[in-house]
Amino acid sequence: MISVENLSKLFETHSKRDPVEALRVVNFRVKRGEFISIIGPSGCGKTTLLNLIAGFIRPEQGSVRFNGVPVSGPGPDRIMVFQEGNLFEWKTVRSNIEFGLKAKNLNIKKQKKISAEMVRLVGLNGFEDSYPSQLSTGMKKRVALARALAVDPDCVLMDEPLAGLDQMIKERLQLEIMHLWKLTRKTILFVTHDIEEAVFMAQRVFVMSPVPGKIRGKVEVDIAYPRKIEVKAGRYLEERKREVWELLRPGGPDYA
Numbered sequence: 001m002i003s004v005e006n007l008s009k010l011f012e013t014h015s016k017r018d019p020v021e022a023l024r025v026v027n028f029r030v031k032r033g034e035f036i037s038i039i040g041p042s043g044c045g046k047t048t049l050l051n052l053i054a055g056f057i058r059p060e061q062g063s064v065r066f067n068g069v070p071v072s073g074p075g076p077d078r079i080m081v082f083q084e085g086n087l088f089e090w091k092t093v094r095s096n097i098e099f100g101l102k103a104k105n106l107n108i109k110k111q112k113k114i115s116a117e118m119v120r121l122v123g124l125n126g127f128e129d130s131y132p133s134q135l136s137t138g139m140k141k142r143v144a145l146a147r148a149l150a151v152d153p154d155c156v157l158m159d160e161p162l163a164g165l166d167q168m169i170k171e172r173l174q175l176e177i178m179h180l181w182k183l184t185r186k187t188i189l190f191v192t193h194d195i196e197e198a199v200f201m202a203q204r205v206f207v208m209s210p211v212p213g214k215i216r217g218k219v220e221v222d223i224a225y226p227r228k229i230e231v232k233a234g235r236y237l238e239e240r241k242r243e244v245w246e247l248l249r250p251g252g253p254d255y256a
């Protein structure tokens with residue numbers, strides 16, 4: 001479904017310094033319905049990579065193909081969920097969720113039907129008319145997920161959606177996101193800098209090098225879903241974490 005070929009991205013810095021090379025020759029493929037985590041040190045180009053796939057920015061070299069078609073701009077088939085959630089504070093839960101549907105030219109009745117479904121899906125029944133400021137952090141994340149899923153994209157791009165949350169909320173949302181993935185069969189690219197989170201959630205983990213970002217290696221996590229929290233304490237996950245850690249280590253291997 002996603003094919004990233006020889007992707008490179010430079011940013012001009014508006015000074016006399018050389019441009020920043022954010023990504024250098026990144027290659028990978030993702031199949032329809034896969035759950036992929038992308039992990040790498042801060043500033044290695046993870047957000048840049050998602051922005052390129054989302055079509056928000058253009059590469060200097062290489063290409064992103066989505067369903068066989070070169071990406072030339074944003075589209076409702078690829079939706080981004082930002083760390084901050086980016087909810088509209090002045091809109092209710094319901095109208096936040098319906099926001100993305102406006103572009104789809106659906107009639108009001110259809111919009112209401114979809115937003116009601118999404119509210120149920122993420123367990124926010126009874127909060128349809130609340131404003132984001134009236135919700136807990138976890139509930140806000142659920143609204144952001146519901147808004148993304150409402151437009152029925154093929155792929156959801158998640159940029160560190162759980163960073164900075166406390167452990168209990170984080171674990172609960174990890175389970176919920178995996179559950180939503182199973183239920184909706186979306187393709188998920190999940191960016192995180194948490195090794196345990198990366199291996200616990202994904203079928204495959206792409207490990208990036210420090211900037212300029214490259215894919216240093218890929219780690220498969222062969223555990224059936226639904227995955228329980230207890231898996232985190234098991235030896236198998238421990239070994240996968242170790243593999244990821246070895247790839248992340250300064251001076252670790254480089255391969256394209």
Ligand SMILES: Nc1ncnc2c1ncn2[C@@H]1O[C@H](COP(=O)(O)OP(=O)(O)O)[C@@H](O)[C@H]1O
Nearest residue numbers: 011020022041042043044045046047048049211
């Ligand atoms: N719009 C921009 N202009 C200039 N430099 C940028 C811009 N966006 C990102 N960068 C630089 O590109 C590199 C990768 O950034 P980013 O993709 O945000 O990393 P990550 O998400 O992995 O933390 C960093 O060195 C960052 O400073």
Ligand SMILES: [Mg+2]
Nearest residue numbers: 046047048159
């Ligand atoms: Mg980032």
